[in-house]
Amino acid sequence: xxxxxxxxxxxxxxxxxxxxxxxxxxxxxxxxxxxxxxxxxxxxxxxxxxxxxxxxxxxxxxxxxxxxxxxxxxxxxxxxxxxxxxxxxxxxxxxxxxxxxxxxxxx
Amino acid sequence: xxxxxxxxxxxxxxxxxxxxxxxxxxxxxxxxxxxxxxxxxxxxxxxxxxxxxxxxxxxxxxxxxxxxxxxxxxxxxxxxxxxxxxxxxxxxxxxxxxxxxxxxxxxxxxxxxxxxxxxxxxxxxxxxxxxxxxxxxxxxxxxxxxxxxxxxxxxxxxxxxxxxxxxxxxxxxxxxxxxxxxxxxxxxxxxxxxxxxxxxxxxxxxxxxxxxxxxxxxxxxxxxxxxxxxxxxxxxxxxxxxxxxxxxx
Numbered sequence: 001x002x003x004x005x006x007x008x009x010x011x012x013x014x015x016x017x018x019x020x021x022x023x024x025x026x027x028x029x030x031x032x033x034x035x036x037x038x039x040x041x042x043x044x045x046x047x048x049x050x051x052x053x054x055x056x057x058x059x060x061x062x063x064x065x066x067x068x069x070x071x072x073x074x075x076x077x078x079x080x081x082x083x084x085x086x087x088x089x090x091x092x093x094x095x096x097x098x099x100x101x102x103x104x105x106x107x
Numbered sequence: 108x109x110x111x112x113x114x115x116x117x118x119x120x121x122x123x124x125x126x127x128x129x130x131x132x133x134x135x136x137x138x139x140x141x142x143x144x145x146x147x148x149x150x151x152x153x154x155x156x157x158x159x160x161x162x163x164x165x166x167x168x169x170x171x172x173x174x175x176x177x178x179x180x181x182x183x184x185x186x187x188x189x190x191x192x193x194x195x196x197x198x199x200x201x202x203x204x205x206x207x208x209x210x211x212x213x214x215x216x217x218x219x220x221x222x223x224x225x226x227x228x229x230x231x232x233x234x235x236x237x238x239x240x241x242x243x244x245x246x247x248x249x250x251x252x253x254x255x256x257x258x259x260x261x262x263x264x265x266x267x268x269x270x271x272x273x274x275x276x277x278x279x280x281x282x283x284x285x286x287x288x289x290x291x292x293x294x295x296x297x298x299x300x301x302x303x304x305x306x307x308x309x310x311x312x313x314x315x316x317x318x319x320x321x322x323x324x325x326x327x328x329x330x331x332x333x334x335x336x337x338x339x340x341x342x343x344x345x346x347x348x349x350x351x352x353x354x355x356x
Binding site for chain 1: 132
């Protein structure tokens, strides 16, 4: 919802609502695609590939919720980084536990 | 006669002197962001724990269509969550969870519309969209209550556990769907998310009340709607991840 100075309040309002509906439809269709994939995926195909697709589509949805609905994309760069960068710790936890998970299984 | 020149020094302005908004966001909004970041860590830890515990258990390695419940292998979520209210015994994998997802996304959309109306200082519109958001949240909680009820009561056909006992439904120590930890993680992860939705609904109701009473109209700013909006979108964001990692994969 970036503000364009040469638009009248009424035009700005219409533009914002249009954008919100665009993001909403995008989230809706990505979820529908996930559903269709879950149902049509044949038994014999690689499940890991399907899971990879699910994770990728989830990240697309997460990006649009955080960037547009939570408006983070339109904040100043420092704020974007102070929220975005610490999420590397989540990646680290994921890698650490998946790696350590091997030892936990054999234990 | 001594002439003492009084030099008036203008004090140096520092960003720490106050009166400015670092990061061009208000204090409340910034702190909401950092709270949500810490909450994201909590939810990630829960979901990553789910992944680790799942990989510690043997996976089902037969044909997908011939899957049966057993506490010897991790269940396929599609086979566990396949019930729908008023359609008893009909196999509708993930349809109900899908419906819950759409309800939550929809209530997120009405929340953005409330924030947008707040920017225009349109009290009636903010009231309308906040009310829809509250209704969406309550509907989601109702769905979750049904889901929990069905999960606890069971499918109607008991599973013979490895200790020879026929068991139906689920509690914290045993369940008919899979290893005990499966039900524990279900209760913990969806329960923790549900608690967030519940507190979100309560905060939304408080904000809705303030909007109706004209508190923000007098204050001249609807920023509180924005802050509670951030929290509400976060709840939706977490559900997107729970939906993928608990139900789809």
